[in-house]
Amino acid sequence: MQIEGIVLRGRGFDPVEGRVVVEDGEIVAVEETTTDSDDIVCPAFVNAHTHLGDSIAKEAGSGLSLDELVAPPDGLKHRLLRAATDAEKITAMRRSLRFMQRSGTTATVEFREGGADGVRAIRRALDGLDVDAVVLGRETVAAMHESDGFGASGARDADFTSERAATREAGKPFGIHAGERDPTDLTPALDLDPTFLVHVVHPEPDHLDRIEREGVPVVVCPRSNLVTGVGTPPIADLLDRTSVALGTDNVMLNSPSMFREMEFAAKVGGVDARDVLRMATVAGADLVGLDCGVIEPGRPAKLLVLDGDSDNLAGVRDPVRAVVRRAGVDDVQRVVL
Known part of the structure; x- marks a missing residue:
């Protein structure tokens, strides 16, 4: 499974255009590449x-x-x-x-x-x-x-x-x-x-x-x-x-x-x-010792995908601020748990 968009990668939530590659419920790669997706991919x-x-x-x-x-x-x-x-x-x-x-x-x-x-x-x-x-x-x-x-x-x-x-x-x-x-x-x-x-x-x-x-x-x-x-x-x-x-x-x-x-x-x-x-x-x-909350290889694929082209999120300049200060349940495109 591949999930494309602006990926908030690592503990710093660095926004990169690319994709998260998931195999058997685990993140195996976070790849920087050009995509057609406006989605914002963040940790659940x-x-x-x-x-x-x-x-x-x-x-x-x-x-x-x-x-x-x-x-x-x-x-x-x-x-x-x-x-x-x-x-x-x-x-x-x-x-x-x-x-x-x-x-x-x-x-x-x-x-x-x-x-x-x-x-x-x-x-x-x-x-x-x-x-x-x-x-x-x-x-x-x-x-x-x-x-x-x-x-x-x-x-x-x-x-x-x-x-x-x-x-x-x-x-x-x-x-x-x-x-x-x-x-x-x-x-x-x-x-x-x-x-x-x-x-x-x-x-x-x-x-x-x-x-x-x-x-x-x-x-x-x-x-x-x-x-x-x-x-x-x-x-x-x-x-x-x-x-x-x-x-x-x-x-x-x-x-x-x-x-x-x-x-x-x-x-x-x-x-x-x-x-x-x-x-x-x-x-x-x-x-409490859970292995989640960050997008990086080797971690379980616990992901939240937001529709970056929703009426609420379209045009955002800072995806991290958008997730924290603007996004809501209506913007949820997909949840991978």
């Missing part, structure tokens, strides 16, 4: 932070604070999740996953509520789809053993020392929400030696120094942070210190569209489009 996205169970309650909770919306155990989302049947949750998650697949997301890092049963539910929702999921169980060590790791709600909610020890012993990733409402839970979260932090909206200088010194990656979710009224993360400052990935967070509050998240991050965060595309692809893959 990695959504580095989702709560897909919340697909049962899209746009619920208008006007509520962050704690009223999502704080365990009695925030709105937790009450709604307890009230929903397994079949309802599986159907809702599957519909969100189908949308993610259609819009070019190859993988997601999912914080999965509901203990071990919740982990099994999303595995059922994923059945037959081409989206990979790194599922991080929550609430119990049993959920961690059932899943790919542990996703902690935050150091202000509980002491996760024993869960962190069990996750480390199992050799699995440990992610934790931190610095979302204010900076007070960042130090205890960092004390747990996490694989990565999520949100980090309110870091103080000593937190940034420690994140850099200890090499802790961060996942930012700026649309979610704005909706819940906690502010927006200092993306540029974080990029100066560590690897930063991008996630869409809670489906109750935001669609799991990486196009929307990239545009918002680029325009509100004031960061370069290449940095944002890296956040939406290879940075998320590196976060």
